[in-house]
Amino acid sequence: AMAAGVGVGIYESIGKAAEVLVVWDKEYLPNSENFSKYAAIKEQWKEVYANQLSLVDRGLTQSMWKAPGV
Known part of the structure; x- marks a missing residue:
């Protein structure tokens, strides 16, 4: 518009x-306590994701998603 x-x-x-x-x-201000909690969860997720991606790359599992057009 x-x-x-x-x-x-x-x-x-x-x-x-x-x-x-x-x-x-x-106006929304960040909650530093929540930030710390989510930062820790993000690190766990990154490790899990890397391991899952390795399984997909080796053909042991299938990816849960595909980019459109692929």
Whole structure:
């Protein structure tokens, strides 16, 4: 919508359109305790994923997903 407004001359630029159209309602601040928990879980997931990918690469299991068109 902003790009269309710029395209038809309603707004001078995307930035100007954003200044007019975007209204900030709330601000969300990160929870550092949750960040630490998720960082640990992410490290576990990376290890599990690497092991699962190795099994797929060796033909022992099948991938759970395929990119579209592949």
